Structures are given as C-alpha cells and as structure tokens.
Amino acid sequence: MSVRSRNGGAVVCGRRAMLQGTALGLVVAALFHFPSEGVSEAADREYAYRPVFFSDDEWQTLNSFVDRLIPADVEGPGALEAHVPEFIDRQMNTPYGHGSEWYLRPPLMKTSAALGYQFLFTPRDIYKQGLPALHSAIMQRYGKPFHQLDAGERDRIIGQMEKGSLTLSPVPSKLLFGQILKNCKEGYFADPIHGGNYEMGAWKMIGFPGARADFTDWVDRYGARYPLSPVSVGVHGVQGGV
Amino acid sequence: MVSRNEKHTDVVIVGFGWVGAIMARELTQAGLNVVALERGPRRDTWPEGAYPSSIDELTHNTRHALFLQPSQSTVTVRHRDSDVAAPYRQLAAFLPGTGVGGAGLHWSGCHWRISPVELRLRSHYEERYGKDFIPQDMTIQDWGVSYEELEPHFAFAESVFGTSGQAYKVNGKIVGDGNPFDADRSTPFPLPAMKNTYSAELYSKAAAECGYHPFRIPSANASQAYTNPYGCQMGACTFCGFCSGYACYNYSKASPNVNILPALERESRFELRVECDVLKVETDSSGKKATGVIYRTSKGEEVRQTADIVILASFAYNNPYLLLLSGIGQPYDPKTGEGTVGRNFVYQNESGVTLFFGQDKFTNPFIGAGGNGVAIDDFNADNFDHGPLGFVGGAPIWVNQAGSKPISSATVPKGTPQWGAHWKKAVKDSFQHTISIHAHGTNMAFRDCYLSLDPTYSDTAGRPLLRITFNWHDNDVKMIRYVTDRMADIGRAMKPESMSVETKEFGEEFDLRHYQTTHIAGGAIMGTSPKDSVVNRYLQHWDVSNLFVIGSSAFPQGIGYNPTGIVAALAYWSAKAIRERYLKSPGPMVQA
Incomplete structure (x- = not known):
C-alpha cells in the first residue's frame, strides 16, 4: 500500500508544519509524524533524520522547496513523504557530492549553452552557496524565509528560478533549481537503500517493479498488468531512513 | 620520467574492450606473447554484475559507476573552428x-553486420546518383x-557473442523472416x-501494415543457454531491463569479460595489466617503427613496455588521441584538407517518437x-531512392525496448511541466503505458x-x-527529418x-x-590511400x-547500425592478416 495523504495533499506532514519556526523545529525540522488514518503502518512511525551536510536554515529551505517540486496529493507520495531531503543530504557526503565525477579545472569559457555545464562548483558548492543566497533574496523581497511562504508563492519563485529570471549569485538561480530538481527526482525514484523513495512509494505509484529483474514469464503476456509489487536491492525491501 | 622498463613482449595492446580481447585471443593463439594494458580497474560479472546490487539505477546509470569519469580525463568540444x-x-x-571489458561490459547488445553499400559509400552514391550528388564539403569515402x-x-x-537472431538468406537461400x-x-x-x-x-x-519489412534485431543477449567456440558459457536472458550502463548479472549479455576473458585467463602467453594508463606510443628515430608504449600506473610510476607489435584498441576517439599525443602521422588541417589524424570525426544522428496509450x-x-526489438531497414543505407530526396544516408527505425528505469526514463508527453x-x-499515467520508437541514423563526415x-x-x-x-x-x-516522418506514420x-x-531542426547545434x-x-x-586515411584496409x-x-x-x-558488430569483424579481419601475412613478412601489407 502506498503512502497517501488523507487530505488531498493539503497537510501531509502535520507535525513538521507544527514544528516549523519553533526552537525544536530548527533542530529536527524533519521529525515528521504521519497521520495514522489512510497511511501504511510502517509510515506511521516517528521519522527523524538529522541532516549531516545541510544547516538548519538550508534544511528548511530544501524541504519546503522539494515539497513543491513533487507535492503530496492523491496520486502518490510527495517528495517529503519519500524522504527526498534525506537522500540529498546523504548524497552530499558521497564522492558525487564532492564533485569527484566532474571535470572542474579552470578556466571557464563563455560558450553556447548546448556545451553543457560550465561552472567549477561541486554539488556541495551549489547547495552551500545557492541556498543561503536564495534565503537572503527571499528575506529581502518578502521579509520572511522561503519555507514560510505559501505554496503559490513558492511555486512562483521556483518558476522564476527555472527560467533564470531570479537573480542569485554566485550560483545562478537556474543552476540551483536544476540541481535540486535533478537530485529530487533521483531521490524520489532511486532504490530506497539510498535514503529516498520511502517504502518504494514512488515505484508503487508508477508501477515500477524495482529489482525483480526476471520477466521471462511476462515478456509475452501482451498488454497485461504486471502483478507483483516492487522489491528493493536492500534487505527486506526497505533500508535506510528509519 | 620513465622509472622502469618492463620485459620486452611480442605484442602490446592498449585498451581491453572488445578489440583488445579479440586481438589478445587471436595473437596468443598464433604463439605470440601478449601484454594488454587497461586504464581502468579489473571488472567482471562478480562483483560489478552481481545481483542485486547491479540492479541499482542510481549507482550505475545515474552516477556512472562503470564509465570513465570526466574528472579523470575528458574532451573539449566546440561547434566550429572559430x-x-x-x-x-x-x-x-x-x-x-x-x-576491463571497456564499453563492451555495459553496452546494450545490438549486434549488427553492415549494409555492403555503406562499405563503399562514395563509390556507390557516385555510381547511382552521379558525382554532383555528394556535397563538396562532405568527405565520405x-x-x-x-x-x-x-x-x-x-x-x-x-x-x-552467442548472437540471437533470425537470418533472411543463408548461402543464397531464403531461410526465414529475417531482414x-x-x-x-x-x-x-x-x-x-x-x-x-x-x-x-x-x-x-504496424510497420507491416505501412508496407515496410519488420524483422527482429540481432541481439547479443542470449535467447537460450549457449557455449561459444572458446568454451565460454552464457545463460538465457531474463529480460531484466538492466543492460546499457550495467554489467549483466546473468552471463546473458555478450561481453569481453564473459565471452573471451575466461579463455584468455588459461593462456600463459597472455598478461593483463590494469590501471595502466598509456601516455604515448614510442617510435624509433626513423619514425617508421613503433618500439612500444609508455604508461602510468595507479601509483604514478611511468613504465616503458617495448614490443614488436603495438595495437591501439581503446575507445573510439582515444585511438586518434594517442596518435596525436605521440606525434605519429600528420594532424588533419580542415583549412587545407591535408593531414589525416583526427579527420572525419562522426557521431550518430538520432530522433524518436514516443507513443502514449490509455x-x-x-x-x-x-x-x-x-x-x-524489431526494426525496419526500409530507410537505412541505400535501400530507398535518395535521388529526389537530396541527402546521403539513412536510418534503421526500431522499437528497442531495453528496459525503462524511472530516474532516466520517466517519460511524459511533450509540453508537460518539469x-x-x-x-x-x-x-504516473505514462510510465506503464508508453512505447518509444527510434531512428538510429547515419552522420556523414564533413570537412570541418x-x-x-x-x-x-x-x-x-x-x-x-x-x-x-x-x-x-x-x-x-534533412535525412533525419525525412526518416522521422516515416517513423511518425508507423507510430x-x-x-x-x-x-x-x-527530431532535429535546421541550424540546430550539437547539444x-x-x-x-x-x-x-x-x-x-x-x-585506400595514405592521403586520406590513417590505416590501410588491414587496420x-x-x-x-x-x-x-x-x-x-x-x-x-557514420553507419546506420550500432558499431560493435563491425568493430568486432574488423578486429578478426585484422588479426587474420597479421597471423597469415604480417608475421611471415613484417612490413606494410598494402603498398602506398
């Protein structure tokens, strides 16, 4: 059974909303308590993840950002229910987070956008320099932090970042947006061993069977729905996060 | 600075993918001692392919576990000389x-031959359509x-490779519903x-209804258990959907690691050294004879390996790269058209149609x-009349369902927000209800x-x-737009x-x-001539x-099909020439 909101996505993580802005909330902003009605048993547990890489302010911004990229609704879990922020935090402490894959030698050239990424930032740099800049820009414009804006306001800002029309420095808003969106979708759809896709909720929503990896008996059952629920590469199907 | 010399060997091979493995096998069989140098680590079905950790999209496809990371080495790109x-x-x-295994460990397994016409592309087009048909700056040959x-x-x-497929014609006789x-x-x-x-x-x-000729793609994913002529064994493919970007957990996808290496490992004349990054090929003072290579170990040590025969078997552009770094041959100059090293760089020219069902x-x-999968060749090679169309080349069009994973293939209709x-x-509505069709087209060589x-x-x-x-x-x-229209009809x-x-737009930049x-x-x-090629017909x-x-x-x-099939055939062709001709009388096998 997938993790679903009972309120059509209006308030899924009630406890989190309550904690926001309190001293406790700043420390454990991701201490969620899922409402017991209409959610699976496993999800109805206290979920506490303390970020290792992100500061409390960055963590709040990131949580309220991915909450809009993949919102909770009747279709399936949102990014927060899928523990996407935990996934991103954990990724920042892998070689990937440190930029070990990318060629990051200077100089930078002014080139056609079609030539791809032309910055010297690692993924950690993009977040560490991008999120505080976003925070300042929002404080300046609205007098309150990003996570206290309502959903419509956050969507507008995210839309401006997608187009690059919000000015941020040194990490351009389009780059920050792209990095968060990419990592958000990764965390939503990756195997749960990496900390996101809690209880394979995203896989259940779309009908991806995960690591089943044997369809010899199904390849020519033309047009029929595959009947088995997904499995993770981790032990017992769920690892990490709890 | 070279800190030590390794013992001289008969043959040194640079790179251990399909070509390296084939050449090592063929030349040790001819009685030669062979050292293969591979830049990357040792890899095999275990542990890289071991289930279930191999069935993890994030680690393999998204974070590129098996690929060469740009931080280690990469290329630069520009659209034009200016x-x-x-x-x-x-x-x-x-x-x-x-x-070890190179891209052959994590390829898909489309295992084609080639249309005979493509091997004599310029002559064929000139004969059928006239000399003026080929644009002046198109340097095909x-x-x-x-x-x-x-x-x-x-x-x-x-x-x-244990290739699965249905032949059309064997020894002149039609044997089945192949291509x-x-x-x-x-x-x-x-x-x-x-x-x-x-x-x-x-x-x-649908393709048959449209009047075309569908056939099943030759696949190096085994349809049944198989033992190849080297005694290497494969298991039947289970359609797990994790081929490209992954090592096969089933021994079902042909790879140098599964289909050749087990035989080579029993061979005392063969040595495989991993994490040895070849820096250059050395030549003698005449510049006419290669004396061996210099490579850098993972400890940063520079080592000289001398050999009687040097074989470059690295990934596509790394072969000309090594020639340029070694100062062997004349670098190509697009202004004068002189020089050959680096000339005629090509890619693949693709388009796609995605269908969304209820x-x-x-x-x-x-x-x-x-x-x-299933393909049609009606618009590949010169299987259709190019005369009124005014372009050179074509594309097979196929459904090649390789297995969608959600990070890379959560396809949504065009115009959907991100x-x-x-x-x-x-x-949610699309994931289980889509079909993708692709045109895998040629890219012609151009002067620039x-x-x-x-x-x-x-x-x-x-x-x-x-x-x-x-x-x-x-x-x-022009070509891909024409083929895409035909593909959309089938869709x-x-x-x-x-x-x-x-599809592609005119003026669109390489992205x-x-x-x-x-x-x-x-x-x-x-x-056929040192004026416009680096190697002769025997490579x-x-x-x-x-x-x-x-x-x-x-x-x-460029060719219409995937490259691995003809790459493997060229390696065996070259090995045969070395075994049967070169070893008897070392020297040029074709007089310039």
Whole structure:
C-alpha cells in the first residue's frame, strides 16, 4: 500500500508544519509524524533524520522547496513523504557530492549553452552557496524565509528560478533549481537503500517493479498488468531512513 | 620520467574492450606473447554484475559507476573552428567506458553486420546518383574492405557473442523472416531470435501494415543457454531491463569479460595489466617503427613496455588521441584538407517518437533487453531512392525496448511541466503505458568535423585534452527529418492516445546536455590511400607498419547500425592478416 495523504495533499506532514519556526523545529525540522488514518503502518512511525551536510536554515529551505517540486496529493507520495531531503543530504557526503565525477579545472569559457555545464562548483558548492543566497533574496523581497511562504508563492519563485529570471549569485538561480530538481527526482525514484523513495512509494505509484529483474514469464503476456509489487536491492525491501 | 622498463613482449595492446580481447585471443593463439594494458580497474560479472546490487539505477546509470569519469580525463568540444572549445565537464551526451571489458561490459547488445553499400559509400552514391550528388564539403569515402571479405569474420564474431537472431538468406537461400535487405550470410545466427516485447509486436504489425519489412534485431543477449567456440558459457536472458550502463548479472549479455576473458585467463602467453594508463606510443628515430608504449600506473610510476607489435584498441576517439599525443602521422588541417589524424570525426544522428496509450493498455516498458526489438531497414543505407530526396544516408527505425528505469526514463508527453502536480500525474499515467520508437541514423563526415589537441585544458596526467570540433550539417538534418516522418506514420498506425515527436531542426547545434548515444567514430580512419586515411584496409598504420589502430576510430563516416558488430569483424579481419601475412613478412601489407 502506498503512502497517501488523507487530505488531498493539503497537510501531509502535520507535525513538521507544527514544528516549523519553533526552537525544536530548527533542530529536527524533519521529525515528521504521519497521520495514522489512510497511511501504511510502517509510515506511521516517528521519522527523524538529522541532516549531516545541510544547516538548519538550508534544511528548511530544501524541504519546503522539494515539497513543491513533487507535492503530496492523491496520486502518490510527495517528495517529503519519500524522504527526498534525506537522500540529498546523504548524497552530499558521497564522492558525487564532492564533485569527484566532474571535470572542474579552470578556466571557464563563455560558450553556447548546448556545451553543457560550465561552472567549477561541486554539488556541495551549489547547495552551500545557492541556498543561503536564495534565503537572503527571499528575506529581502518578502521579509520572511522561503519555507514560510505559501505554496503559490513558492511555486512562483521556483518558476522564476527555472527560467533564470531570479537573480542569485554566485550560483545562478537556474543552476540551483536544476540541481535540486535533478537530485529530487533521483531521490524520489532511486532504490530506497539510498535514503529516498520511502517504502518504494514512488515505484508503487508508477508501477515500477524495482529489482525483480526476471520477466521471462511476462515478456509475452501482451498488454497485461504486471502483478507483483516492487522489491528493493536492500534487505527486506526497505533500508535506510528509519 | 620513465622509472622502469618492463620485459620486452611480442605484442602490446592498449585498451581491453572488445578489440583488445579479440586481438589478445587471436595473437596468443598464433604463439605470440601478449601484454594488454587497461586504464581502468579489473571488472567482471562478480562483483560489478552481481545481483542485486547491479540492479541499482542510481549507482550505475545515474552516477556512472562503470564509465570513465570526466574528472579523470575528458574532451573539449566546440561547434566550429572559430569557437573556443569548452570541456565536457559532466557526462551526458555520450558515456565512454573504462575498465576491463571497456564499453563492451555495459553496452546494450545490438549486434549488427553492415549494409555492403555503406562499405563503399562514395563509390556507390557516385555510381547511382552521379558525382554532383555528394556535397563538396562532405568527405565520405570507401572503407577499402568489402562485405564479402568481412563475412566470415561477422559469422565468427556472432558465434563468439552467442548472437540471437533470425537470418533472411543463408548461402543464397531464403531461410526465414529475417531482414530482407540483409546481405547474404554463410551461417544462420547461433541462437534463435529473442521473444518480442508487446511494444515490438505492435510495432512489427504496424510497420507491416505501412508496407515496410519488420524483422527482429540481432541481439547479443542470449535467447537460450549457449557455449561459444572458446568454451565460454552464457545463460538465457531474463529480460531484466538492466543492460546499457550495467554489467549483466546473468552471463546473458555478450561481453569481453564473459565471452573471451575466461579463455584468455588459461593462456600463459597472455598478461593483463590494469590501471595502466598509456601516455604515448614510442617510435624509433626513423619514425617508421613503433618500439612500444609508455604508461602510468595507479601509483604514478611511468613504465616503458617495448614490443614488436603495438595495437591501439581503446575507445573510439582515444585511438586518434594517442596518435596525436605521440606525434605519429600528420594532424588533419580542415583549412587545407591535408593531414589525416583526427579527420572525419562522426557521431550518430538520432530522433524518436514516443507513443502514449490509455490506462488499460500495459506496455510494461520496464521489461526489456538491450539488443531486443524489431526494426525496419526500409530507410537505412541505400535501400530507398535518395535521388529526389537530396541527402546521403539513412536510418534503421526500431522499437528497442531495453528496459525503462524511472530516474532516466520517466517519460511524459511533450509540453508537460518539469515539476509539480501535473508532472507527477503525467509520470504516473505514462510510465506503464508508453512505447518509444527510434531512428538510429547515419552522420556523414564533413570537412570541418575533426579531432585535435586542445590548447588550454589538460587532464590529471598533464596531457592536453582531446578537442572535438563538431556540428550537425543540413544533409543530416534533412535525412533525419525525412526518416522521422516515416517513423511518425508507423507510430500513428499503432493508434496511441497521443504521440511526442523529437527530431532535429535546421541550424540546430550539437547539444551535449542530453544522452544521445556513445556511438562515436572516425578520427583514425581506414581507406585506400595514405592521403586520406590513417590505416590501410588491414587496420595497419600506413607509415608505421608494426602499429595497428582498431576500433570505430576506423570508420570513414557514420553507419546506420550500432558499431560493435563491425568493430568486432574488423578486429578478426585484422588479426587474420597479421597471423597469415604480417608475421611471415613484417612490413606494410598494402603498398602506398
């Protein structure tokens, strides 16, 4: 059974909303308590993840950002229910987070956008320099932090970042947006061993069977729905996060 | 600074992918001592392919576990000579391999031969359409080898790879519903064709309704258990959907690691050294004889390995790269058209159509195998009249359901937002109900598309990066737009609820931000004259006769099919020439 909101996505993580802005909330902003009605048993547990890489302010911004990229609704879990922020935090402490894959030698050239990424930032740099800049820009414009804006306001800002029309420095808003969106979708759809896709909720929503990896008996059952629920590469199907 | 010399050997091979493995096997069989140097780590079915950790999209496909990371070495790219090139900093458009097995460990498994016409492309077009048909700046040429000469090597490579497929014509006799455009074969496929997925079945019916000739793609994913002529064993493919970007957990996908290495490991004349990054090929004072190579170990030590024969068997553009770094041959100059090293760099020219069906029709795109599917060749090679169309080249069009994974393939209809509730709903509604069709087209060689050394950027070993100067030309845009229209007709005949079409626009720049394919070729091309090619018809260097340069680097221009099949056949062809001719009388096998 997938993790679903009972309120059509209006308030899924009630406890989190309550904690926001309190001293406790700043420390454990991701201490969620899922409402017991209409959610699976496993999800109805206290979920506490303390970020290792992100500061409390960055963590709040990131949580309220991915909450809009993949919102909770009747279709399936949102990014927060899928523990996407935990996934991103954990990724920042892998070689990937440190930029070990990318060629990051200077100089930078002014080139056609079609030539791809032309910055010297690692993924950690993009977040560490991008999120505080976003925070300042929002404080300046609205007098309150990003996570206290309502959903419509956050969507507008995210839309401006997608187009690059919000000015941020040194990490351009389009780059920050792209990095968060990419990592958000990764965390939503990756195997749960990496900390996101809690209880394979995203896989259940779309009908991806995960690591089943044997369809010899199904390849020519033309047009029929595959009947088995997904499995993770981790032990017992769920690892990490709890 | 070279800190030590290794003991002299008969043959040194640079790179241990398909070509390295084939040459090592063939030349140890001829009684030669062979040392293979591989830049990357040792890799095999265990542990890289071990289930279930191999079935993890994030680690393998998204974080590129098996690929050469740009931080280690990369290329720079620019669209034209007047631009400044910038580094390919993040893997996206193409994914070069590294490690034992090379890209052969994590390829898909589409295992083709070639249309005989493509091997003599310039002559054929001139004969059929006249000399003026080929644009002046299009530098296509003949390969110097014929299909008939390569046929036994295609056949043997298929027996080594355990290729599944249905032949059309064997020894002049029609034997089944294979590809009617195929050239004659001396043998049927070693294994029967794989089962069709639902998507391939629907495509096959629709293509036939449109009057085309669908056939099953030859696949190096085994349809049954198999033992190859080297005694290496394969298991039947389970359609797990994790081929491209992954090592196969089932021993079902042909790879150098599964299909050749077990035999080589029993061979006392063979030595494989990993994490040995070759920096240059050395020549004697005459410049006409290669004396060996210098490589850097993972500890940073520089080592000299001398050898009687040097074979470059590295990934596509790394063969010409090594020639440029070693100062062997004349670098190509696009202004004068002189020089050959780096000339005729080509890519693959693709487009696609995605069909979206209703919620009651489950296409199960997560089921798949990399080489599985149905194709038509009606618009490939010169199987259709190009006269009124005014372009050179073509494309096979196929449904090749390789297995959709959600991070890379959460396909949504064109125009859907990238995020938010609408995106989420679209992913949910689409994932189990889509079919993708692709045109895998040719890219012709042009005077201004080439490889050279970058003047600005270097890698961790201090080498200048290789610079790619490349852009699309009108010929190729014309071709892919024409083929895409035919593909869309077949798509409509499959009666989807909606359809998204991705094609190329005139003037569109080569875009590195999205994965296209790793089918890169040219730069050290084969041919009939040292004036316009680096190696002769036996893949032997024109000037340095004990140097062989083998791989897709030898393609004079792009081909319609995936490259691995002809790369393997060229390796066996070259090995035969070395064994039967070169060893008896070392020196040039073709007089310039």
